Each structure stands twice: as structure tokens, then as C-alpha cells.
């Protein structure tokens with residue numbers, strides 16, 4: 379019985395922690411939806427803040443060049459992932475953003 383209570387308490391704390399984390403600093407909350415959003419969040423925020431990417435505006439060609447430069451720094455992306463990411467970046471952080 380006692381251990382069940384402890385377990386419930388731990389779960390409550392974990393849930394509360396997760397909620398405040400999302401509120402305070404989940405960068406995905408402000409990102410436009412898209413196929414490559416997860417990719418961007420998981421691969422592109424290790425070495426610099428995500429804002430180093432999302433505060434830029436580039437053409438598709440320039441995004442492709444930037445992503446391949448990041449591959450040179452060690453970011454692991456398959457060719458399909460590069461295409462998805464470049465398309466997502468060009469669409470949402472392009473020179474003519476199509477944000478809603």
C-alpha cells in the first residue's frame with residue numbers, strides 16, 4: 379500500500395514537471411506544423427538554439443546549402459530527411475513565408 383502511494387506521488391510530480399516544461403520552453407509549440415518539424419527539433423537544436431535556425435529566412439537553395447553545411451558539422455540526415463527538412467524550412471522560413 380505504502381509503495382503505491384509513493385508511486386502515485388512520483389507520477390503526479392512527473393506530470394506537473396512535464397506540463398511546466400512544455401509551457402516554459404517547448405520550442406515546438408511555436409513552430410508551424412509540418413512533416414519535418416520533429417526532425418528540426420530533434421536534430422537542429424543540439425549545437426545552437428533552435429532560434430538560430432528559425433530566425434533565419436532563406437531561399438530553398440540556401441537552406442539546402444545550410445543543411446549540408448550542418449551535415450559537415452556532423453548532423454546525421456538521410457537524403458530523404460534532407461529533402462523533407464529543406465522543403466519544410468523553405469516553406470516556413472523562406473524569403474516569402476507562407477505562415478498562416
Ligand code: HEC
Pocket residue numbers: 418421422423424425426430431434444445448451452453463
Ligand atoms: C553538430 C553541431 C550542429 C548541429 C547538430 C546543427 N548545427 Fe547549425 N550550426 C552549427 C555551427 C557550429 C554553426 C555556426 C557556424 C556557422 O555559422 O557556420 C551553425 C549555424 C547554423 C546556422 C546559421 C548560419 C547560416 O547558414 O545561416 C543555421 C541556419 C543552422 N546552423 C542550421 C542548422 C540546421 C537546419 C540544423 C539541423 C539540420 C543544424 N543547424 C544543426 C553546428 C550545428
